[in-house]
Amino acid sequence: MLTKEIYREIRLSLMIAALVIASAINATCHAEETPPEIFGDVTIGQKFSPNPYTVRGMSGGSVRAREIAGKKETPTGTCTGYFDEEPDHTIELTSKFDFLKLEVESPEDTTLIVRGPGGSWCNDDFDGKNPGMIGEWLPGIYDVWIGSYKKDKYFPYTLRITEVK
Secondary structure, eight states: OOOHHHHHHHHHHHHHHHHHHHHHHHHHHHHHTOOOEESOOEEEOTTOSSSSEEEEEEOOOSEEHHHHHSSSEETTEEOOSEEOSSOSEEEEESSOEEEEEEEEEOSSOEEEEEEETTEEEEEEOSBTTBOEEEEEEOSEEEEEEEEESSTTOOOEEEEEEEOOO
């Protein structure tokens, strides 16, 4: 025969088990909502996941775009804005992409420089005030700078990388 004290112990054990399960479920749900890495480097191949792959950072700096890109204009756009000396991200592509899109999203006007196999590319205002690039990409290492249109102005951004057209 079960006493009142045994019932309390069973009920307490069940409540603790329920709390542990609820905490595990909550932790799993929050893990999926983890924000993208800040100033992270990326290594991807075809059919990467998650897609889009996102990283975050702060745009801007004091170095002129043409000093980094080595030119005033590229086929993807004018080299404008101000950047840090060092790239914000390094993207290593382990395979050739017939289509890859890089797009910056920021509340302010930002610019983009990508330097890798085959040269340097610049862009400003791909989508509104946000820069981006699309096209065919060779395997290799790409340095990526996100700049601000005005010198020494820094703004948060998210860089999205996708192979979906």
